[in-house]
Amino acid sequence: MKYCNNCQRWIEPIKRFNWAVFLLGLFLTLGIVSWGYVIYYFFMGGRCPICNSQNWGIPSAKGESGKGRLSTVWMCPNERCEDTSELKEGDICPRCGSAAEDIPILKSIELVNRKVAKRWNKILILGGLILILVFLLLAST
Numbered sequence: 567m568k569y570c571n572n573c574q575r576w577i578e579p580i581k582r583f584n585w586a587v588f589l590l591g592l593f594l595t596l597g598i599v600s601w602g603y604v605i606y607y608f609f610m611g612g613r614c615p616i617c618n619s620q621n622w623g624i625p626s627a628k629g630e631s632g633k634g635r636l637s638t639v640w641m642c643p644n645e646r647c648e649d650t651s652e653l654k655e656g657d658i659c660p661r662c663g664s665a666a667e668d669i670p671i672l673k674s675i676e677l678v679n680r681k682v683a684k685r686w687n688k689i690l691i692l693g694g695l696i697l698i699l700v701f702l703l704l705a706s707t
């Protein structure tokens with residue numbers, strides 16, 4: 567069990583194997599993306615089944631932090647940046663240098679989803695480039 571900061575509850579992290587990515591990779595990139603994904607899947611940690619994030623923490627025992635503090639999360643506000651870790655007030659994103667913003671939980675989930683989608687786009691684009699490269703190599707022989 568892990569405590570999800572976003573959902574404010576204990577949850578069992580889950581891993582979901584994305585067959586669509588695996589099969590598409592098989593057909594479109596001769597398996598290159600598929601194997602990359604299998605390796606990625608092997609190493610990636612479980613995610614919260616509710617908000618799909620990896621924002622683990624420890625529940626605050628004392629309820630003094632109740633007023634609004636629990637309903638926002640400090641994180642990198644930059645949609646184009648893949649960083650989804652929780653930051654502290656005044657922190658700077660380790661990846662893109664944006665100042666952390668306190669984002670309402672619901673919005674932060676949306677933001678994390680967009681960031682994760684960005685990551686996948688990058689992987690798929692990379693797969694496409696590799697495919698083109700393979701074709702060029704085949705064509706030149």
Ligand SMILES: [Zn+2]
Binds near residue numbers: 570572573617619
């Ligand atoms: Zn969650």
Ligand SMILES: [Zn+2]
Binds near residue numbers: 647649659661663664
């Ligand atoms: Zn960032």
